[in-house]
Amino acid sequence: MPEGWAEKRVIISPDPSALVESVAPRFLSRVAKRVDEGKLAHISLTGGSMGAAVLAAAGRSPRAARIDWSRVHFWWSDERFVPLGDADRNDRQAREAFLDGLDIPAENIHATLGSDDGVELDAAAAAYAEELARFPGAEGAWPSFDVCFLGVGPDGHIASLFPDRAEIQITDRSVVAVRDSPKPPPERITMTRPVINSSKRVWLVLSGADKAAALGLALAGASYASVPAAGAKGRKRTTFFVDEAAAAQVPPELIDREY
Structure with a gap:
């Protein structure tokens, strides 16, 4: 597990729409910088309405067309174990919002197997671990994601890592x-904390008063263990992008007005 993580910072936008428009250009800038340096970029995506909205906003930007996406690989921190193409799948959401454009x-989009692929849940999880291991990073047998997007549930869960579970x-x-x-749905596949926390940057995007606590x-x-979001930490940056409603309980000293 990496040590010496960056301090958590909070970026506040007035409302969900402004939040989306704040995160999307930062995402494109980060990818463009990495690619322009001649490096591969590995990005871990998340599900949920805010995750999809950020991707959709990125897709609308003219800058997206100027990026060499052949040097970018997309992954998912978790996935619902349902049939491929099912509306509950995070990868379908991301494809429709962004990736299809x-x-x-195709081999740069690393989706998990579906429940209709002829494998059981444990085998599908093992297959995704093997896929990650094809791109080992300095921190382990998985990529060190340049950006790991995460949503946060009202219960504090991230990916499919829920409170007080094994x-x-x-x-x-x-x-x-x-x-x-x-x-x-009840069956899912999720990355574990070591993978999430070996990311260079963890970006948690959340909105709404129900996320404030x-x-x-x-x-x-x-x-x-009780609030999984508390354990999400990037090696370079850990940033919570939130709207005013979600920020009701944020200490003023943690608000970053520069980033």
Whole structure:
């Protein structure tokens, strides 16, 4: 597990629309910088309405067409174990919002297997771990993501790492199966904390008053076992992009008005 993580910072936008328009250009700038340096960029995506909205805004930007997407690889921190193409799948959401509009090789989009691929849940999780291991980074047998996007649930969960469950404690595997998820659908595949926390930048994007308590606890240093969002930490930056409603319990000293 990496040590010496960057301090958590909070960027506040007035409302969800402004929040989306704040994150999308930062995402494109980060990818463009990496690609322009001749390097590969690995990005971990998340599900949820805000994740899709950020991608859709990025897709609308003229800058997206100027990026060499052949040097960018997309992954998902978690996925619902349902049939390919199902509306519940995070990868379908991302494809419709953004990926389908890119000139990107199909092999650069690393989706998990679906429940209709003829494999069981544990085998699908193992297959995703093997796929990650094809691109080992300095921190482990998985890519060191340039940006790892995460949503945060009202209960403080990230990816499919839910409070007070065994998955949040697992550190000896990169990907695990989730059964009886407290949020439907019940079967899921998720990256573990070591993978998330070996990312260079963890960007948590959340909006709404129902997220305020979870955000406040995450920033106050709550136990990651009970508030998984508290345990999400990038090696270079850990940034919470939030709207005013979600920021009700943010200490003023953590608000970053420069980034």
